[in-house]
Amino acid sequence: MNRRTFVLLGVATFLLVASAAIAPAVRLEVSTVTVNILSVDRQTYERNDYHHESFKAGGSSSDRYEEKTTFVAKAQIETVLVNDHGLSSGTVIDIHYDVLGGSAPIYARTPPLIVKAGERWTVDIFGGGTSFAGRAWKRPQPSSRPASISGGP
Amino acid sequence: MNRRSFLLLGAATSLLVASTDGAPAQGLPLSTLTVKVLSVDRESLDRHTYRRESFQTGESSGGWSEKTWFVAKAQIEAVLDNNHGLMSGAVIDIRYIAVKSTVPAEVRDRALKAGETMTLTVFRNQTGFWWRQPP
Numbered sequence: 001m002n003r004r005t006f007v008l009l010g011v012a013t014f015l016l017v018a019s020a021a022i023a024p025a026v027r028l029e030v031s032t033v034t035v036n037i038l039s040v041d042r043q044t045y046e047r048n049d050y051h052h053e054s055f056k057a058g059g060s061s062s063d064r065y066e067e068k069t070t071f072v073a074k075a076q077i078e079t080v081l082v083n084d085h086g087l088s089s090g091t092v093i094d095i096h097y098d099v100l101g102g103s104a105p106i107y108a109r110t111p112p113l114i115v116k117a118g119e120r121w122t123v124d125i126f127g128g129g130t131s132f133a134g135r136a137w138k139r140p141q142p143s144s145r146p147a148s149i150s151g152g153p
Numbered sequence: 154m155n156r157r158s159f160l161l162l163g164a165a166t167s168l169l170v171a172s173t174d175g176a177p178a179q180g181l182p183l184s185t186l187t188v189k190v191l192s193v194d195r196e197s198l199d200r201h202t203y204r205r206e207s208f209q210t211g212e213s214s215g216g217w218s219e220k221t222w223f224v225a226k227a228q229i230e231a232v233l234d235n236n237h238g239l240m241s242g243a244v245i246d247i248r249y250i251a252v253k254s255t256v257p258a259e260v261r262d263r264a265l266k267a268g269e270t271m272t273l274t275v276f277r278n279q280t281g282f283w284w285r286q287p288p
Contacts, residue, residue, distance in 0.1 A: 047203065055194070055196055
């Protein structure tokens with residue numbers, strides 16, 4: 001291999017690595033809609049309990065848990081604020097979401113997401129067809145910016 | 154940069170990449186000993202319980218697993234394979250973990266018992282000697 005070939009090979013390798021590093025990420029399609037909740041159903045519940053105990057001198061024990069409930073809300077679209085999915089007002093969609101809980105302090109600091117039939121919510125959705133996952137749930141308030149509520153996938 | 158420097162740089166880069174990939178494959182040295190177990194104590198215990206429920210199908214499942222860390226004080230009677238500078242008569246701590254579980258494949262319930270003499274293989278890490286239990 002002569003010097004010129006070697007240099008060309010080096011340049012080609014560099015370009016290959018550089019192009020991979022700067023390749024644009026594919027954007028997730030997310031729509032934002034204000035919906036009327038028609039119904040809410042629990043789908044699954046999971047709970048993990050952890051117990052630790054030390055038998056050494058001065059040792060302690062601790063307990064913690066985590067839980068996740070998945071829900072599906074049937075919702076009628078009232079307003080489409082951001083439309084990545086060709087959605088239209090009046091369409092009924094399923095919105096799947098998770099509610100996490102546990103003994104960690106973060107769960108005590110953040111109010112859990114509670115969605116009820118008859119309520120209006122503004123939510124970011126992604127997915128397709130009539131089945132979506134919801135995140136960043138907010139209560140729509142006409143005169144002021146909606147407050148963010150935790151929850152989502 | 155001359156050709157020699159370029160070649161050296163390329164070789165260094167490939168060695169660096171190769172060593173990063175190969176590092177976790179390195180095994181720890183093992184020693185095989187016959188020991189008399191003087192005492193066995195529990196050091197700690199972790200228990201994990203889990204439950205899953207589906208409200209659509211009505212199915213539910215659950216299980217648990219429990220890991221207990223033990224430390225045994227053992228006197229070496231014979232050193233059969235020595236990679237740690239061990240000597241007969243020395244008293245060492247040997248740690249091991251016992252696993253109980255509702256998943257049979259996870260269970261590892263071999264134990265050391267005070268008073269028994271046995272031949273075992275150990276490795277050493279930052280926390281001392283560990284019993285390498287046969288699969």
